Amino acid sequence: MIIKHVPNLFTLANLFCGCLATVFLFENNINVNTVTLIICLGIFFDLLDGFLARKLNVQSKLGLELDSLADLITSGLIPGIIIFRLFKNSNAAELSFISTEWIAYFAFFITMASAYRLANFNIKDSPTNYFIGLPVPANTIMILSLLLISELSTNSFVVELILNKYFLISLVIISGFLMNSNLKFVSFKFNNYLFSKENNSRYFLLLSSIILFVLLGYISIPLIFLIYFTVSIFSLR
Numbered sequence: 001m002i003i004k005h006v007p008n009l010f011t012l013a014n015l016f017c018g019c020l021a022t023v024f025l026f027e028n029n030i031n032v033n034t035v036t037l038i039i040c041l042g043i044f045f046d047l048l049d050g051f052l053a054r055k056l057n058v059q060s061k062l063g064l065e066l067d068s069l070a071d072l073i074t075s076g077l078i079p080g081i082i083i084f085r086l087f088k089n090s091n092a093a094e095l096s097f098i099s100t101e102w103i104a105y106f107a108f109f110i111t112m113a114s115a116y117r118l119a120n121f122n123i124k125d126s127p128t129n130y131f132i133g134l135p136v137p138a139n140t141i142m143i144l145s146l147l148l149i150s151e152l153s154t155n156s157f158v159v160e161l162i163l164n165k166y167f168l169i170s171l172v173i174i175s176g177f178l179m180n181s182n183l184k185f186v187s188f189k190f191n192n193y194l195f196s197k198e199n200n201s202r203y204f205l206l207l208s209s210i211i212l213f214v215l216l217g218y219i220s221i222p223l224i225f226l227i228y229f230t231v232s233i234f235s236l237r
Contacts, residue, residue: 004058010049011066017042018074025081032151036218039144042074043137068118075136076114079143079175083107083168086150090163103165106172113176114139120180129198130236131185134178138185138228143175145221153219184236186228201235 021038024030049067053059087104114136126132150162161167186201205228212220212227 007049007053010045014042014045015070075140079140080108080111117179142225148218185232
């Protein structure tokens with residue numbers, strides 16, 4: 001049946017977006033708006049393939065593995081490349097314990113941590129009402145926002161902070177830890193749309209995210225991520 005392959009087509013579209021974004025991110029003068037659009041489109045396809053697989057009742061082992069392979073590019077390699085670019089653009093002081101030329105490659109620890117999480121996710125029975133560890137697409141969106149701010153913001157203090165090597169090293173370590181931790185994070189997979197303890201957290205996050213994004217634009221994304229982290233910790237204790 002052709003219908004069983006429909007979710008896989010969106011998974012492959014996600015992979016294609018990841019490939020395009022990879023090429024664009026290695027260019028010297030990137031169009032950050034185009035890159036952002038492509039990455040967000042890939043993440044949208046990632047959400048859509050799972051949604052369609054469940055609605056059409058065509059979930060399969062092939063689809064699960066293909067989804068992880070696509071995510072490894074769009075939500076694993078891409079954030080590594082973004083941090084790599086930020087390291088290269090950094091004007092911070094030399095690191096005494098390692099050559100500045102080589103420290104940029106530490107960015108790909110995020111890619112390795114993402115790969116480990118995706119593989120681990122496939123072999124474990126994961127709960128459906130929340131995530132164990134930070135989902136790799138959420139991590140990608142958070143890191144993408146730093147690229148946007150560094151390229152478009154006129155606030156020199158914030159830009160210098162993002163391009164600080166010590167900040168980037170800390171970010172890579174924390175990011176890798178959160179993705180592979182046992183911390184619980186809110187999932188937006190609704191079993192129903194009634195008001196309940198679980199759904200109230202989801203509604204609050206969605207509403208606050210929309211309001212903040214409308215008011216502050218891309219600058220709001222790190223703040224939204226902090227709210228997501230805080231709500232997840234306290235609502236899923």
